[in-house]
Amino acid sequence: MRRKLALMTGAGSLCGVTPALANGWNMPVGVTDVSRDIHSLHMTIFWICVVIGVVVFGVMFYSLLRFRRSRHTDSANFHENTTVEILWTTVPLLILVGMALPATATLRQMYDTSEADLDVMITGQQWRWRYEYLGEDVGFTSSLSTPRAQITGEEERQEHYLLEVDEPLVLPVGRKVRFLMTADDVIHSWWVPELAVKQDTIPGFVNENWVRINEPGIYRGQCAELCGKDHAFMPIVVHAMESDEFDTWLADRKEAAAQEALGVDREWALDELMERGEQVYNSVCASCHQVDGSGSEPAFPALAGNEQLLSDVEFHIDVVLNGVPGTPMAAYRNNMNPVELASVITYERNAWGNETGDAVQPSEIQSRLE
Amino acid sequence: MWKVVKSVLAAFFGVQNERQRSEDFQHGNPGAFIAVGLVLAAVMVGLIALVAILASR
Ligand SMILES: [Cu+2]
Numbered sequence: 001m002r003r004k005l006a007l008m009t010g011a012g013s014l015c016g017v018t019p020a021l022a023n024g025w026n027m028p029v030g031v032t033d034v035s036r037d038i039h040s041l042h043m044t045i046f047w048i049c050v051v052i053g054v055v056v057f058g059v060m061f062y063s064l065l066r067f068r069r070s071r072h073t074d075s076a077n078f079h080e081n082t083t084v085e086i087l088w089t090t091v092p093l094l095i096l097v098g099m100a101l102p103a104t105a106t107l108r109q110m111y112d113t114s115e116a117d118l119d120v121m122i123t124g125q126q127w128r129w130r131y132e133y134l135g136e137d138v139g140f141t142s143s144l145s146t147p148r149a150q151i152t153g154e155e156e157r158q159e160h161y162l163l164e165v166d167e168p169l170v171l172p173v174g175r176k177v178r179f180l181m182t183a184d185d186v187i188h189s190w191w192v193p194e195l196a197v198k199q200d201t202i203p204g205f206v207n208e209n210w211v212r213i214n215e216p217g218i219y220r221g222q223c224a225e226l227c228g229k230d231h232a233f234m235p236i237v238v239h240a241m242e243s244d245e246f247d248t249w250l251a252d253r254k255e256a257a258a259q260e261a262l263g264v265d266r267e268w269a270l271d272e273l274m275e276r277g278e279q280v281y282n283s284v285c286a287s288c289h290q291v292d293g294s295g296s297e298p299a300f301p302a303l304a305g306n307e308q309l310l311s312d313v314e315f316h317i318d319v320v321l322n323g324v325p326g327t328p329m330a331a332y333r334n335n336m337n338p339v340e341l342a343s344v345i346t347y348e349r350n351a352w353g354n355e356t357g358d359a360v361q362p363s364e365i366q367s368r369l370e
Numbered sequence: 371m372w373k374v375v376k377s378v379l380a381a382f383f384g385v386q387n388e389r390q391r392s393e394d395f396q397h398g399n400p401g402a403f404i405a406v407g408l409v410l411a412a413v414m415v416g417l418i419a420l421v422a423i424l425a426s427r
Contacts, residue, residue, distance in 0.1 A: 082385060
């Protein structure tokens with residue numbers, strides 16, 4: 001018996017420390033202190049359960065065999081045994097308290113979002129994620145980048161099939177990053193196993209969570225709350241970089257945002273707007289209205305050859321800025337800057353055989369946003 | 371009184387022996403068990419709250 005136990009605990013500690021077990025069968029050890037704590041809790045409790053299982057089933061099967069009917073055993077016949085009852089009450093109590101103590105300590109750590117070095121607002125939208133670096137004027141939308149042809153089976157699936165995006169969330173290593181998490185339309189859930197974060201994002205609520213990543217790398221995740229047609233097509237990619245590298249990245253993004261803000265006042269050529277508009281459209285709008293503007297009737301209207309839309313630019317601008325309440329068509333006025341809004345509208349009015357020639361200017365959008 | 375407290379504590383724990391049980395049922399007064407039960411439940415809640423407050427300081 002003692003040898004068996006030693007074997008068992010040996011195997012236990014082996015599996016507890018080797019990340020080799022993070023091979024798709026087990027949860028990953030992850031790259032934050034909290035994720036490590038969660039993993040070791042998970043392994044500890046797993047092995048406690050294994051030991052209990054072996055003991056309970058061992059006793060049961062031993063009794064079944066040893067005292068089986070064909071051996072003519074006489075059953076003991078008694079009504080109560082206070083000692084045994086106290087034992088089987090106390091032992092589980094101690095085991096439960098023993099598991100609750102470390103679990104509570106980890107939970108307290110997970111809930112402590114105070115004193116963060118960086119705040120990132122995460123917003124779930126059908127069907128993409130929006131990230132905003134609060135106080136930094138940097139924000140962008142992160143959409144699936146797996147080519148359509150891989151999804152329809154015309155091309156071979158690549159390594160990160162459905163787990164790749166156009167713009168990953170970039171985070172610094174070694175700094176405490178607080179997430180403020182919400183959603184625009186329905187409940188989503190932001191889940192990255194390596195960071196041990198799985199948090200519902202709920203319209204009208206702001207949930208908090210935090211990470212301090214220890215190792216640079218690319219960490220992938222998915223939406224974990226069924227949220228409609230493209231629930232499986234809104235992955236998450238986190239790119240964790242060294243602190244100074246991150247600062248450079250953030251400064252670049254700030255610079256680019258400032259440049260774009262400057263661009264609001266000038267007159268844009270149709271070609272420029274079309275080029276920018278195509279990027280925005282494919283990243284944000286194509287999941288519903290399709291890359292070729294054909295929509296998916298009756299749920300999502302076609303934009304290509306849409307007479308009502310093409311004859312009425314006012315209506316077009318109004319729908320994109322303010323959305324259509326009560327439908328999946330969201331208001332984009334707060335999610336995009338004037339350049340993005342103007343260019344995506346221009347793109348829709350001139351792509352796929354739509355040939356209005358309208359170049360909606362960022363300055364015009366700007367004046368409507370005020 | 372002490373006997374009542376002991377029986378109530380045994381009930382909290384979930385284990386009581388047969389001798390005590392039959393004695394309680396023959397001589398006990400239900401009101402006393404209920405009253406002591408309520409008081410001890412309040413004490414237990416207070417103790418847990420205290421532990422939680424101390425632990426989260
Ligand atoms: Cu979702």
